[in-house]
Amino acid sequence: MHNPIFLGVNIDHVATLRQARGTYYPEPVHAALVAEQAGADGITVHLREDRRHIIDRDVFVLRQTIATRLNFEMAVTDEMLAIATELKPHFACFVPEKREELTTEGGLEVVGQLARITDAVTQMREQNVLVSLFIDADHQQIEAAAKAGAPYIEIHTGKYAHCTDINAQATELKRIADAAAFASTLGLIVNAGHGLHYHNVQPIAAIPQMYELNIGHAIVARAVFSGLDAAVREMKRLMVEARG
Numbered sequence: 001m002h003n004p005i006f007l008g009v010n011i012d013h014v015a016t017l018r019q020a021r022g023t024y025y026p027e028p029v030h031a032a033l034v035a036e037q038a039g040a041d042g043i044t045v046h047l048r049e050d051r052r053h054i055i056d057r058d059v060f061v062l063r064q065t066i067a068t069r070l071n072f073e074m075a076v077t078d079e080m081l082a083i084a085t086e087l088k089p090h091f092a093c094f095v096p097e098k099r100e101e102l103t104t105e106g107g108l109e110v111v112g113q114l115a116r117i118t119d120a121v122t123q124m125r126e127q128n129v130l131v132s133l134f135i136d137a138d139h140q141q142i143e144a145a146a147k148a149g150a151p152y153i154e155i156h157t158g159k160y161a162h163c164t165d166i167n168a169q170a171t172e173l174k175r176i177a178d179a180a181a182f183a184s185t186l187g188l189i190v191n192a193g194h195g196l197h198y199h200n201v202q203p204i205a206a207i208p209q210m211y212e213l214n215i216g217h218a219i220v221a222r223a224v225f226s227g228l229d230a231a232v233r234e235m236k237r238l239m240v241e242a243r244g
Ligand SMILES: CC(=O)[C@@H](O)[C@H](O)COP(=O)(O)O
Pocket: 010, 012, 013, 045, 046, 048, 073, 095, 102, 103, 104, 134, 193, 194, 216
């Protein structure tokens, strides 16, 4: 078991609030610093191609100000690879992106574009940026991620998180746990995230191979009522408790 488990706080939706009015506030960098002080082990942002929340300026200021690690979520495009090359985040997490989607709906198709992903992973490795591939809990995608040379994967937990049926959720949980165990046998470091919240995080955190969970929307939503410091602390507490 990898113990302890790390929490990456995704601050995209602090920026969503800012962009809704085109104001200077709330400041995502401020959120990142509060999250770190409350126990976040890393800060995650997704610079979407349509810049609907996080904007270019945010990622560069974050890179210069946070004390933990910046996990830069990006589509595998020439534009984003150029930004990542300049930014040099600690992690580049390659995600699929559809401009019209509400949020990231599925995992990256690695099997079907192995040459392209391998080339992008190599480009990042040359910049000393560690790549994580955001993929579904699927053995073929995991094998392809290992072939592409990515040291990390992040398993998309959205399907698990959105299950309303308890048996279907148990099936999804098992699929994720099996995938994590399989990935680990291939030498991959396993993260997970998407849609995790205060009431569904513990079974995922209890999976022995889990290294880091990236959680955003639920933490920012909780912060409206409890403040960001308390929201981050409570999420971290639940994760550590699940670890036993
Ligand atoms: C890749 C992933 O699952 C998310 O963290 C992503 O950032 C979601 O995008 P939004 O934050 O825009 O919902």
